Amino acid sequence: PLVSMRQLLDHAAEHSYGLPAFNVNNLEQVQAIMEAAQETGSPVIMQGSAGARKYAGEAYLRHLILAALETHPDIPVVMHQDHGASPAICIQAIRSGFSSVMMDGSLLEDAKTPSSFDYNVATTRKVVEMAHAVGVSVEGELGCLGSLETGHGEAEDGHGAEGVLSHDQLLTDPNEAAEFVRATGVDALAIAIGTSHGAYKFTRPPTGAVLRIDRIKEIHARIPNTHLVMHGSSSVPQDWLAIINEFGGDMGSTYGVPVEEIVEGIRHGVRKVNIDTDLRMASTGAIRRHLAKDGKNFDPRKYLVEAKNAMKAICKARFEAFGCAGQA
Ligand code: G3H
Ligand code: 13P
Numbered sequence: 459p460l461v462s463m464r465q466l467l468d469h470a471a472e473h474s475y476g477l478p479a480f481n482v483n484n485l486e487q488v489q490a491i492m493e494a495a496q497e498t499g500s501p502v503i504m505q506g507s508a509g510a511r512k513y514a515g516e517a518y519l520r521h522l523i524l525a526a527l528e529t530h531p532d533i534p535v536v537m538h539q540d541h542g543a544s545p546a547i548c549i550q551a552i553r554s555g556f557s558s559v560m561m562d563g564s565l566l567e568d569a570k571t572p573s574s575f576d577y578n579v580a581t582t583r584k585v586v587e588m589a590h591a592v593g594v595s596v597e598g599e600l601g602c603l604g605s606l607e608t609g610h611g612e613a614e615d616g617h618g619a620e621g622v623l624s625h626d627q628l629l630t631d632p633n634e635a636a637e638f639v640r641a642t643g644v645d646a647l648a649i650a651i652g653t654s655h656g657a658y659k660f661t662r663p664p665t666g667a668v669l670r671i672d673r674i675k676e677i678h679a680r681i682p683n684t685h686l687v688m689h690g691s692s693s694v695p696q697d698w699l700a701i702i703n704e705f706g707g708d709m710g711s712t713y714g715v716p717v718e719e720i721v722e723g724i725r726h727g728v729r730k731v732n733i734d735t736d737l738r739m740a741s742t743g744a745i746r747r748h749l750a751k752d753g754k755n756f757d758p759r760k761y762l763v764e765a766k767n768a769m770k771a772i773c774k775a776r777f778e779a780f781g782c783a784g785q786a
């Protein structure tokens with residue numbers, strides 16, 4: 459059944475586990491996630507970005523999720539709008555049947571320019587009022603997540619934020635988090651604690667902690683009833699990176715967030731873990747390998763099923779590592 463994010467994250471908090479939230483754009487991603495959930499007995503969060511709705515079209519995206527619900531009637535599923543840039547986008551998602559929306563007021567409507575705290579509060583509160591009236595959950599975001607650098611590496615756009623603000627200024631401030639939650643009433647809060655979006659998070663293999671677990675603890679202590687969300691949580695699988703490059707790809711050397719560190723974050727209050735890049739890499743690697751090895755094949759189903767199975771294996775591994783397996 460379709461459930462609200464609040465319902466699922468409350469259950470996760472009560473039973474001390476975390477939920478991966480996978481981005482979806484197409485049939486194979488939805489099938490990969492649902493088959494992995496079915497086989498591990500896990501509840502599901504699928505999220506569509508504004509880019510996903512542009513790519514697939516709102517109706518196709520909605521019907522893909524409806525097909526997942528019909529095919530797997532026993533699995534609780536949250537249909538979440540990822541990174542809504544304005545109240546209008548959130549309202550469109552609610553009308554489309556999403557059971558949860560993210561109002562990302564940490565940026566202005568251009569989804570690029572950092573906003574003020576007051577803008578973020580006012581915009582997010584407006585969405586909470588409307589969404590809660592119809593039983594839809596809301597995720598907000600506070601902090602400078604997209605451009606956060608933790609000491610090495612660059613953001614995907616090549617513009618490291620270093621030199622503009624210190625690392626501590628980019629991290630979510632626990633006092634501001636408490637004030638933000640009090641003023642907005644959000645169900646979940648995305649926090650900046652050392653991650654960034656995309657494949658190019660860290661240029662060197664993580665040797666120590668890349669996540670600021672200390673900051674997660676401080677924030678969780680201030681807002682124990684608000685579910686913490688970690689964006690940019692792909693682990694950037696080195697095996698798939700090697701396969702992509704072996705079969706004609708040209709991805710640079712790069713590292714993500716180790717799964718053990720995410721698990722440590724979950725121990726200290728993280729409940730929703732956003733993953734997109736890992737599934738993109740697995741599907742691209744599987745397709746590149748198939749096409750390179752079987753030059754005669756021109757049936758897309760043959761390489762798309764390999765992409766699906768590659769994504770499914772990662773989904774199962776995350777459901778298991780995050781303690782989600784068996785909780786559906
Ligand atoms: O946070 C961003 C997600 O990875 C979605 O990316 O906007 O390319 O769909 P997208
Ligand atoms: P990754 O790019 O690390 O997969 O993060 C995805 C994300 O945070 C979507 O909101």
Ligand code: NA
Pocket residue numbers: 505539540541560597732
């Ligand atoms: Na989100």
Ligand code: ZN
Pocket residue numbers: 541655689690732
């Ligand atoms: Zn994100």
